[in-house]
Amino acid sequence: MTEHTPGRVGRPPKVNREQVVAAAADILTTEGPLKFSMRTLAARLDISAMGIYHYFDSKNDLLGAVLEHQAWNTPAPELSEDPRVRLGQLPLAVIDHLVRHPWVIDVLSADEIIDGYAAWSFDEFLKTADELGMPEEQSMQLLLGLWRIVVGEVVVRTNLEMRDERGAKAWYEREIPSHVLERPRLLAMLGSLDPNLDAYDVKRTIDDYIAGALGERSPG
Structure with missing residues (x-):
């Protein structure tokens, strides 16, 4: 009887994990998320799509690795x-x-990612909460609540940028749908907005949220 040796059979991979991540990062940075696909990446590397899945379980898994690869492209404030x-x-x-990474919403919608930059920020946040004498449970609730504000803001901003890239109409350029026309309070509020201004201030939302957690009045 011939012995069977476990493990992969065939030629070794043409590229390694780091090369896959670097190529994906280059496509996302130079061509944008609308042009990125696993097929495009495979063609760039001259391998099959299955060659990518040799290293990554999914597209989101790969995007998470790209974000980690680019984690410190943003300078710490x-x-x-x-x-x-x-x-x-x-x-x-x-x-x-x-x-700065408009493709990140694919990952955010699937998981709560913590890359190197986010880990630094979260750690600083918890140390600051300790400095203020905040109980552990309260600081964790505050951090998780702010993270959800962060995710929402990133998703909205990114979608707006991608809409502009596609040349799609903004909300104030479209016909008002009947389900809005039937709600006078909402309609009045929308009518009072200046479409040329950014009516939402995320800093104010964050300040209000923190002030409420600390039992203070918002500085805004």
């Missing part, structure tokens, strides 16, 4: 010595980091 101000600066820094 100068943080205030005032711990109260610092609590608000850190989530804004993560937003600035993630919106």
